[in-house]
Amino acid sequence: MKDTSSLFLSLVLGLVLMLPGKDLSGAELTLPSIFGDHMVLQRDLDNPVWGKANPGEHISVTIADQRHETQADAAGNWKLKLDPLAAGGPFEMVVEGESDTKRFEDVLVGEVWFCSGQSNMFNPVVHAYDADLDIATANYPEIRLLTVPRRGTLEPTDDFEGRWFVCSPRTVPPFSAVGYYFGRRIHNALGVPVGLVSNSWGGSSAEAWLPREFLEADPESAEVVEEWDKLAAEYTDERVQKEAEEYERRLAIWQENGEQGVRPNPSFDPRNCQRRPGTIFNGMVYPTIGYGMRGMIWYQGESNAMADRPEEYRRLFPALIEYYRDIWGQGDFPFYWVQLAGFGPKLEEPEGEPPARSWAVLRESQTETLSLPNTGEAVIFETGEVKEIHPRDKQTVADRLARHALAKDYGIPMATESPRFKSLEVKDGKVLVSFDNVGKRGLYTFDVDEVEGFSIAGADGKFYWAEAKITGKDKVTVSHPEVPHPTEVRYAWGNNPDGNLRDWVGGLPVTPFRAKVDEVR
Incomplete structure (x- = not known):
């Protein structure tokens, strides 16, 4: 497969400029849901704050001992940056316009990490090993949790339904296990507040995490976009409803028979599902672009391997990282990922058909991405399971990610790189x-x-x-x-x-x- 990453990268800046502006509905003073009570702002960073107001409206933001002012543009969009803050809190952040005032309480300043990927990042604490123990001991008032709801759209969305929660035995069970265990390590090591943003979706492909325009600029990725467009065109609301009803019927039969055999595959809507190119970027990434953070942890790739596209990951994955770094505007922020865990039957002989090697090729593609600066890979193939694509050992995964962050970003000496x-x-x-x-x-x-x-x-x-x-x-x-x-x-x-x-x-x-x-x- 030819390397077209240079074509990807040459279009990044132009596509960033083409991204539509934030368009929160309504003329009153509003901010997206990533800003809210109990949020964590990234320490030592000029944190962006943005929202919507009446065109020309004067806006001020006050926190700690600072006050900043700006004016909404002709479309009603406004944005400003705070001066860097040291770790601490709680603070009140007041956003005041001519039409309204928004007050955000219990705001902390510390370390913010995004936790993205597919199901092995999404899988919650309640499904991990020792869940009962981890839930009972999750009294960490300075760890804050925000989950971006799963949503696929064809057009960029400027907000989502969600809010920050204080970490506790009540709030931690549905949160990403890898994300929580990672954040807990960071918090215990540094003693500062930690904010974790989980935006992950099971079964998602890498192409769904990038905008269509970006993918269409590359001939090979454009073919994937076209294939999904053709499939989506075959679906109507009526067909989706019919297939959903058929799935429920087959599932009921499977359950009546004692759940013997393979569980029926659920129906899906290819028009906005988590594998169609661009959908997740529009519905889940776009509303969060620019929020101040230290870095990202990433656990994804199974869908690309299962779709028999592991070679494409060799250029797609580094292109995704560089694109995110460009649109976020925070430089080459740390980006650490999990190499795929083992899954499926063991090979009796070292030969095997190509499908028996697709995950190996994708792992190789992940490792080659280490050529990018400020990256790290958690090698975890030995934690996999023969029958379970979602291994329950998430603590080992999080620990190997945390080693990268603690050593590279916080200066704590420890082993980080697998040989x-x-x-x-x-x-x-x-x-x-x-x-x-x-x-x-x-x-x-x-x-x-x-x-x-x-x-x-x-x-x-x-x-x-x-x-x-x-x-x-x-x-x-x-x-x-x-x-x-x-x-x-x-x-x-x-x-x-x-x-x-x-x-x-x-x-x-x-x-x-x-x-x-x-x-x-």
């Missing part, structure tokens, strides 16, 4: 593999002494499970008697791979990879 493939050398029929990001104590094998997860192939392309031994602090020697002249080596390469090689410092797993003797992928 990654560096180079290989063939000698006497064996492959010597070297790794980057290995700590002082070197590599070790988890659970058993034998190194698991390596496969090797020769010129015929047939792979064998390899014999592998740790032969240095950052080196592993790989071989197989049936492969006297190795041409390629793989590690943890599959949808749900085995692999027990880790770094002693932090216990971080080695990143899955594939590498050829004559080229490095």
Whole structure:
């Protein structure tokens, strides 16, 4: 697949300028729901505040010891920036116009993180391991939670129905488990308020998180847009209703039969669903653009792998990150993501049909995105489950994300990077593999002494499970008697791979990879 990321990036600035202005309905003084009681403002940042008023109306915003003024434009839109504030609170923020006054109480200043992606980011605390324990101990009045409702639209929307909540045993159960566990680590380490914005939707594709205009500028992504447009054109309200009723009928039968077999797939409306290009960007991202934050954590990719488009992720994912950074206007803010967990049956042989490798290819695409600045990847393939695409161990996921933030953004020394493939050398029929990001104590094998997860192939392309031994602090020697002249080596390469090689410092797993003797992928 050709690399068209440069075409993506050349259009970013122009598309930012093309974005419609905020258009909150009504002429009275209004602000979007991301501003409200109990919100957290990002510390040490010129936080933007915006809304709608009568054209030409004078607006003032007061918080702590500062007061700022602006005037609504001809369309009634207004926007200003606060001076940086140190962590603390609670404060009252007063927004005053000629027509009305809005008061926001219990406002804190601290660290703000967006938590985005599909179902493994959306999955709530109540569904995670030790949910009862975590819920009972969720008394964190300086952690604040905001969930953006799932909504797909074809046009940008300027607001959503939602509000900030103070973290407590009552409010934490439905919130993103990965987001909450991540935020709890940040709060406990720093001792400052933390605001978490969860805007995630299960089953969403990366294309839905970007505007149509952005995707249509690239020929390959434009094909995906066109495919979804054709499918959407086949649907009417009547068809959607009919398919919904049919789903309910099949679900009732499945439940009456003791929930045996595969649960029926729910019906959906492709006109505004979470996989149609642009829908999530318009309905969930657009209303939040520009809100002051430290960074984003991201857990998404399963839908793109299952749609047999893992290679496209190689350019789509970094393009998404750079686009978000441009439209947010806060520079190259930190962006940390979760590499896909394992899912599905284990491979008995290291061969397998292409579908058995689609998640491996997408993981590779995620890892290659580390070429962007201020990024980090949480490698978690070993936390996956054979029968469950939503593994319940969300604490490990959050901890590996939090390592990046605590070390890179807050200066707390700790291991952050999983070891990654560096180079290989063939000698006497064996492959010597070297790794980057290995700590002082070197590599070790988890659970058993034998190194698991390596496969090797020769010129015929047939792979064998390899014999592998740790032969240095950052080196592993790989071989197989049936492969006297190795041409390629793989590690943890599959949808749900085995692999027990880790770094002693932090216990971080080695990143899955594939590498050829004559080229490095």
